[in-house]
Amino acid sequence: MIEAATLDRLRALVGDRLQTTQAIREQHSHDESGHAHALPDAVLFVESTEDVSAVLRLASACRMPVVPFGTGTGIEGASIPVHGGLSLDLSRMDQVLSVNVDDLDARVQAGVTRLQLNDALKAHGLFFPIDPGADASIGGMASTRASGTNAVRYGTMRENVLGLTVVTASGEVIRTGGRARKSAAGYDLTRLFVGSEGTLGVITEVQLKLYGQPERIASAVCQFDTLEGAVRSVIETIQLGVPVARIELLDELQMQASIAYSKLDEFMPAPTLFYEFHGSEAGVAEQTATVAALAAGHGGGAFRWAAKTEDRNRLWKARHAAYYAGLALHPGARSMVADVCVPISRLAECVLAAQRDSREAGLVAPIVGHVGDGNFHVTYLARDERERALTVSLHRVLVERAIDAGGTCTGEHGIGIGKRGYLAREHGEGAVSAMQAIKRALDPLGIMNPGKVLPDAG
Ligand SMILES: Cc1cc2nc3c(=O)[nH]c(=O)nc-3n(C[C@H](O)[C@H](O)[C@H](O)COP(=O)(O)OP(=O)(O)OC[C@H]3O[C@@H](n4cnc5c(N)ncnc54)[C@H](O)[C@@H]3O)c2cc1C
Structure with a gap:
């Protein structure tokens, strides 16, 4: 719960861009997943990197949880403020800052959406290929290491982000990467923040690779x-x-x-x-x-x-x-979306086993996949406790089979809330400890999106 005095200090900083109405808090209490909703205490609409920095300085001083919010299209519950606090909405940071036609790159504010960016690029004969089905924000896509249907040819956000501006939990502004297509200078902080799901800092600007429209x-x-x-x-x-x-x-x-x-x-x-x-x-x-x-x-x-x-x-x-379309098959059901990705040679056995398992269990569970990458989704639909229990156990079987095949529990949606339990199974305890050490170094007070990604973060 944010104290009234802290809300007053925030209001003094940003005026009516701090919102506490029930309707706005509800808009920021969920994403597109079936995870339980949780209300933030307040929603703050930021407009600049300086804004974000000032808010995080205050949040650190008051030990207030901060959960970045792009467009809320995630399907792993990553933007749900499970510990309350402040939902930091980046949608007003929507400027395409530069398009460099000769170098095939662009710099955008984090709230620019992928369709907005592609509209701006059309006149230059260029496009940005990463396309999660939803019109997500570029900051959210970087934060979840998103991909989509074009990844088999053009790669994911990991391959297409050249650099970032990030505000860390203490309010410090750092720039990572640059415009060069490759660099061997120091630790690769860009790739550390890409996929960090708002748990290490707030991304305010993104430098992206672009591509020419195919003939x-x-x-x-x-x-x-x-x-x-x-x-x-x-x-x-x-x-x-x-x-x-x-x-x-x-x-x-x-x-x-x-x-x-x-x-x-x-x-x-x-x-x-x-x-x-x-x-x-x-x-x-x-x-x-x-x-x-x-x-x-x-x-x-x-x-x-x-x-x-x-x-x-x-x-x-x-x-x-x-x-x-899948949700409409089983009205009233809650969804759990599996997002496994396996080496291509193991794809057939994993997809066929997933279909067989849900058929035998009598579950409604359509399958769709970016199969060129070895990535597929089973949308498990559960209407009651019996179906929900079956869903959880079939999902576990699917994930363990994928990891045993050399794959991952999530190809593109991220860990969020729902897949935290699989991190150690996939990477081992040692790697998870290393991730926890990074988290402590960048966010010692644990204010950035607590309760996400790492098993005991927050
Ligand atoms: C119909 C549908 C289809 C989809 N298909 C795909 C698909 O094919 N591939 C795919 O990868 N995803 C897919 N998604 C999931 C979703 O679109 C992606 O996860 C997307 O990247 C989320 O972006 P967002 O702006 O909505 O982020 P949000 O949902 O708002 O946030 C997601 C996470 O990023 C963090 N975050 C957001 N902005 C920032 C920021 N500026 N700085 C730091 N952290 C931030 C949040 O705290 C949260 O942890 C789909 C979703 C839907 C609804």
Whole structure:
């Protein structure tokens, strides 16, 4: 609970940008996950790095929990203020500060969203490829080390953030990285803060890599006789080194959901791959011929092409809405989204086992995946205590199988609240102790997003 005197001091600092109304606190009490909501004591809308610094100095002095908030689209509960305190909303820090066409980079404030950035880049013939389905903030995406459908070709936020401005828990402003494409100077603080989920400091600016718009973009859909055939064709595509831009799997249940939700009536509820190819005319023709042959060898049907921009957009909008389509399958259910990622050679066995386990348990659990990276999501839907208990135990089995296969409990959503219990299983106690030492060094009072990522943080 923030004391009244502390609220007065904050108000003196930022005026009516400090909000304590129930409606605004409720907006900041949850993300898009099924995790329980928790109200912050107050919400503060910051407008500059200096603002953030002043607030964190005060927060340190008063030992007040601070939880950064981007757009609240996370699905691991990472922005939920489980210990109350201050929700620090960065949405007003929404300026694209510079676009360097010659060097293919840009600097943005943390509250800029990915669609806003891509709108600003269009006129320059450039784009930023990382696309979590939601219109997330760049600061939030850096903080969760987000990726999405394009990561198989362009990498994740880890590969595409060149540098940051960060305010640490004590209010100190530091810059990490720079504009050079590589650097061997000292510890890599950029990659330490990327993926730290607001537990080490507040990111206020991000330097990003950009890409030229491809000469040709082609999207296609292929439906398969079996889930195994679809996954095996993906494995061969990746092993052959075909540079697909997107290769996304939807199992038969997810297709049933997406057909109903996004009106994809031309498709069957069968295992399906959505593809996109980027390159020159000749390059795209070569990639598509190879991939179509691999698909046909595994029971894939004819490729349906989305040639026009609006057809492509419709397809990818449906893919990005897959989570909400899945939720609509089981109205009133709470979701738990598995986000495992495994080495590509182990993908088929892990996806098939996940589907078999939830079918045998009688759970509604559609599967969708950025399978080119070995990353897939099972959206477990539970309406009552029995289903919730089954969900927890099946999720544990899935995660342990993925870790035993050399994979991870989370490919892109982060640890948040829900996966803290798996950190030591994945990295070992020694590595978790090293993470705790870093946390103590940068946030000795434990005010930054307590209760997240590390088992006993906060
Ligand atoms: C329909 C749907 C589809 C999705 N698909 C994908 C996907 O394909 N790939 C993927 O990676 N994710 C996906 N997500 C999850 C989500 O969009 C990402 O996790 C995204 O990166 C969250 O960004 P945000 O701005 O909403 O952050 P928030 O949810 O507001 O916050 C997430 C975490 O980052 C911290 N944070 C936010 N801003 C800052 C900052 N400036 N400085 C420090 N910490 C900060 C918060 O404290 C919290 O810990 C999806 C979500 C939805 C709803």
